[in-house]
Amino acid sequence: MARKLIVACGSGVATSTTVAEKIKSKFDAQGIDYPVEAVDYKSILQELPSASIYVYIAKPDDEVLQEAEKLGVSVYAGVPFLTGMGVDDIYEGIVNDTKK
Amino acid sequence: MSTQQMFQPKLIDLNVAVQNEEELFELIAERLQQAGYVNSGYLEGIKNREKGFPTGLITEYLNIALPHSDTEYVERPFIYVTRTTKPIRVKQMGDNQEMEVRDLFFLGIKDPSKQVGLLQELMVLFQNEAFVSEFEKTTENEGVFNLFINQWEEVKHG
DSSP: OOOOEEEEESSSSHHHHHHHHHHHHHHHHHTOOOOEEEEEGGGHHHHGGGOSEEEESSOOOHHHHHHHHHHTOEEEEOTHHHHOTTHHHHHHHHHHHHTO | OOHHHHOOGGGEEEEEOOSSHHHHHHHHHHHHHHTTSBOTTHHHHHHHHHHHSOOEEEOSSOEEEOOOOOGGGBSSOEEEEEEEEEEEEEEBTTTOOEEEEEEEEEEEOSOHHHHHHHHHHHHHHHTOHHHHHHHHHOOSHHHHHHHHHHHHHHHHHO
């Protein structure tokens, strides 16, 4: 089973890297050892098979969501990591997924 | 280049009279190109980018948007701060829902590994209620410049 958290935005640079860093530092603070990577949304279908958790910044289209479900990849909204709003619930879900 | 160096008083305009996002993009793209910060592909780059991957954010205290293009259109890193005279419609990052915004920050990211701190630092500021209320009250370009610089000095020196 794949074991990696990916964060995808429109270019795989600014926003996804920011959110990935934020998640990484939260993991580090709690001693959670889990790979985190920022990726380009345009290559999301190639990235999903090697992922277990998908945090989206760019809105995923239906095909991507179906593929994630088929592969058993958990999907979370990433924007709360930028705005701070509702981030605790999402982060808790992610942490639970890292323990699977 | 540090975030502070990207901030410049001449790259702040708090009285932008435009009707919509497209007019704003055209205006700012022209200014940025004339000042040598972006190349001729920037306007199309930012329009296409925003269409596919919008950047509006509803934060706790303020609606903002962070339009940015792919790095190939940026000649020199920058941040351009704009406030429109009336709200314009943009779409939200993450779910593409419509929202209204007056405060837009154009991020000129040339080298993501060097400028990725910028977005992080901005988001920290916009979760700070005291900062946001001060920012909203400030109507002079120079005032906003000083506000950001002072804030970062405080962060740096604890």
